[in-house]
Amino acid sequence: MSAPNPALTKLLATDGLLEEDERDLAAVVRRFGDEKLRPHLAEWFEAGTVPARELAPELGKLGLLGMHLDGYGCAGSTATQYGLACLELEAADSGIRSLMSVQGSLAMTAIHKFGSEEQKQEWLPRMAAGEALGCFGLTEPDFGSDPAGMRTRARRDGDDWVLNGSKMWITNGPVADVAVVWAQTDDPSTSSGRGKIRGFVVPTDTPGFEATEIEHKLSLRASITGSLAFTDLRLPGDAVLPEVAGLRGPLSCLSEARFGILFGAMGAARECLEIALAYAESRKVFDKSLSGYQITQTKLADMAVELMKGTLLAIHLGRRKDAGAITNEQVSVGKLNNCREAIKIARECRTILAANGITLDYPVMRHANNLESVMTYEGTSEVHQLIIGQALTGESAFR
Amino acid sequence: MNIVVCVKYVPDAQADRTFSQDNTTDRTNVDGLLSELDEYAVEEALKLAEAGEGEVTVVTVGPDGAAEAIKKALQMGADKGVHVLDDAIHGSDAPATSLVLAEAVKKAAGGSPELVLMGLASTDGTMSVVPAMLAERLGLPQITQLSSLEIADGKVTGRRDSDAASDTLEAPLPAVVSVTDQINEPRYPSFKGIMAAKKKPVETWSLADLGVDAGQVGLESAWTKVESFTARPPREQGEIVTDEGDGGTKLAEFLAKAKLI
């Protein structure tokens, strides 16, 4: 079980950068994690599943689903508050934070930003309460980093839309009530015959919708991931998200989720370091505490330094976002750094726990494995390097 | 229905707890929180208020830090808070605490409250006596340690579970009721609750505001006095009984040695 490490807390001294309500929120989410999540995580991870349908209403009651959105039953928090909730949830497990991110930052944000009034009324209040689960289908088997190449097609048929194609790696896909699906539309008036990429609000009980769970994951096991298949899936004309066309739609949602991750990753790192500090103190090797050796202290010091840098970066970016001043490149800096450092910290902590570290009795290897996914989704580290590189040089090196 | 909930601010039982120089519980140099057993009383009050009309007022008697306990209850959903804060209260025993609480409850309710809810016991003093003392001082019926509670027809009815039996108890309102940790599952403060609490009214009253004579409370007038204390010895290593076919006998010997059988 994790417990705040007073020495680490004192060193980080981030509390002084946070408002009282922000600290209170973080404390509540941490306690929720202690009471409702941490006792079960090893079991869920081992079983490769999570009771998403039961957890969602609890997250809803806490006000964490779509918490940074306004109206429609959403809590209307600041970006920093949202980030701190992600941090505390991810300290328990990245899979639980993913559940919240996909619901709030991806599916709900897409509907909130680009949906019609009817779509918002129909879905957002139930999703905020955790009564309805959403997923976000952008990635395809052959197109991840380069979603513009997607093959899923939406064809106009009278007033209706007809979807064909598939999506892959979709968090919450097999348990969702509604899928926000991004598809390439046809447009006979263009030379290629292709129109813009559009988003569709697809109830998962629509005939032609099929979700299959992806098994044998070694990472993010306490999260449900699936592939989606659409076979002549017929939707009414008003199922399209009316307010956006083009890749800007999904990418702007991803930017929201990335922002949550740059906080979340530091939660996973903090948890590992807290565990390693306690372990090093109690573990005796060659007649004294592991924590008394210079090699151990070098590890612990370096990890604390990176944790502190990453946490400060997250709070800095949170304040910039709340000031309306954040840029996508800055989000990339945070996502790149904090995932990269978090996974390093998790792995280093694993060395301190040695054999015990490879079990589910301690969360460190679970976190390290989870962070492989966290580094990959919402833009891989390489993609963020390319984004930052382009911002610095003015040259795009994507192709 | 207007409900007053008495909540206590206690040192965090997860952290190190100690006594001050004057042999009273150290409440200033430690992390404190709303006594976890009082969360059940708050939750029950919120459920009653949500089911009908009503307002929930939380009252605490305690040092500066006790404002935290009020804040937590307000974040859970209580409507307003009262903090009785006076240096003269330091070291008060249960009779004195109940005296202060009685005046605070009356003032908070503007006369007589319709229902006073309290916890099973504080997690620091753990005497379970303040509810009974408060009821006596208010001249109200008391039903303590309820594991279920219902309000109907001007009466409060509830179940008190003991090892051998379950009693169903009833009292006319207004009444003082204490509840156990079996009665409900306290909610977490929600994000909205945390934000809303910042705007909820909290009044701070001194003994003078309550018309209580400082000479009736505090360490000097306490009926009991802690003469000395020693820290609990560190937990000893457990004894492992290896079963070589005689495990049962060895276990019995161990229990007999510890005078448990």
Ligand SMILES: Cc1cc2nc3c(=O)[nH]c(=O)nc-3n(C[C@H](O)[C@H](O)[C@H](O)COP(=O)(O)OP(=O)(O)OC[C@H]3O[C@@H](n4cnc5c(N)ncnc54)[C@H](O)[C@@H]3O)c2cc1C
């Ligand atoms: C557990 C999990 C959950 C997920 N959930 C969702 C979800 O809910 N919704 C969703 O839509 N997607 C989801 N994804 C998909 C995720 O977003 C993609 O995996 C990610 O975008 C990377 O795509 P890819 O796996 O196809 O890798 P690829 O794009 O095939 O990349 C392969 C490698 O090439 C590198 N690369 C790519 N382009 C370049 C370049 N231009 N220059 C140099 N290197 C490059 C990448 O960085 C990577 O190292 C999830 C993934 C995982 C693992």
Ligand SMILES: Cc1cc2nc3c(=O)[nH]c(=O)nc-3n(C[C@H](O)[C@H](O)[C@H](O)COP(=O)(O)OP(=O)(O)OC[C@H]3O[C@@H](n4cnc5c(N)ncnc54)[C@H](O)[C@@H]3O)c2cc1C
């Ligand atoms: C070992 C020990 C030593 C003590 N030493 C001293 C001493 O040296 N000098 C001395 O004067 N007293 C002493 N006390 C008494 C101590 O101060 C009590 O904690 C206090 O009077 C309240 O009693 P309780 O905490 O046991 O409450 P309980 O009767 O267990 O509390 C039941 C309920 O009453 C309510 N309640 C109790 N206190 C408050 C409060 N302050 N504000 C609001 N609601 C409240 C809550 O709803 C609570 O759940 C001692 C007690 C013990 C057990």
